[in-house]
Amino acid sequence: MAHHLRQGDIFAVGAQRLQMTESIELTIQSLQAYGPTHEHWGIAWSGGKDSSATLTLLMYLLDSGKIQRPKSLTVFYADTRQELPPLAIAARQIMDELEERGVHVEVVTAPLDKRFMVYILGRGVPPPNNNTLRWCTRQIKIDPMQHALEQRLAELDGNVLMITGVRQGESAIRDKRIEMSCGKDGAECGQGWYQKVLPEAKGLHGRLATLAPLLHWRVCHVWEWLKHWAPEAEFGDWSTATIADAYGGDEAEEINARTGCIGCPLASEEKALETVLQNPAWAYLTPLRGIKAIWRELREPQHRLRKAGIERLKDGSIAANPQRMGPILLESRLMALERVLAIQAECNVAAERLGRPRIDLIAADEEGRIRELIAVGTWPDGWDGDEPVATTPLDKVFADGAVQPLLFA
């Protein structure tokens, strides 16, 4: 029995290697088909599993001469400031490894006022809660990437190929359609949108194409590459094992983990965070569990304003959604700020005690800006701050403008 099992294991490992080799072969073919017609390549890298696998595999293929080098290669690291700490730390290491090879890494971050924490806590915009292209994905991922690319393109002549980590498994090859929803399990938030939105950017039109060379990869191949292949000297000695571990390593093979921000209000469960916390070395980050609850709470009516009646838009028409709930109250923003800072402090006290890495959920300049925006009473466009709190009983207003007064005022 034991003998059969061993034989079975060897067979499974062999089959896995064969599938990996086939997947990599297809990746090489796609890069050979589209690469040579573009003089410059960029890669949109978030530090998540799919784009990290794409990046390190690409480097291996270039270094081993399996694909031809472009004239220039720029790695664009999308630093949302919302990354899970072990992923942010792994990204730092990989950046060092890239710099050692002479690869140019550009760190792409949204301007201070547009960052997730500052936009919510400073400006008062509620945390995102739907599945369309939501403000956070656009604002902390897509827009900064577009901007960085526009700047880079201005310095370059010729065509640019932007490589993304979009991955959809085998079905993608069949239906040739890229899934845009980043709320989907297994998807890396933003990657699908990079694929769609980047080529449409101003000034990029016609000069920029996107390619997803891992489109056909299955998630088990991503883990296999990050955990067992990329760390080998033969494939480049990359610090990618931590990334796989953050999602559960070998055991994650069956967990189709979604990649995104800490406390992403759109993820039903924080699988990646929970997996990280099971590792004793990261258990000191347990207070991070509290972040998601803060975002959920801030969406509740007692923390928000509401339009009292019929809202006239700039063109005089009636807003489609009368009495809609709006921004977060100033005092609620302060309350949430203190709570996030307390979570950060709790993690960092433990970090100091244990000699582990500190985290910065809200950096000093971000905190300063949030306090400043609250102090001067900043409200999102279309709101003055004198609207009623959303829990105030109001006459009912219908979409056509008809009013039904409160029955029990």
Ligand code: SF4
């Ligand atoms: S992971 Fe969540 S919070 Fe982060 S950009 Fe995507 S949707 Fe927004």
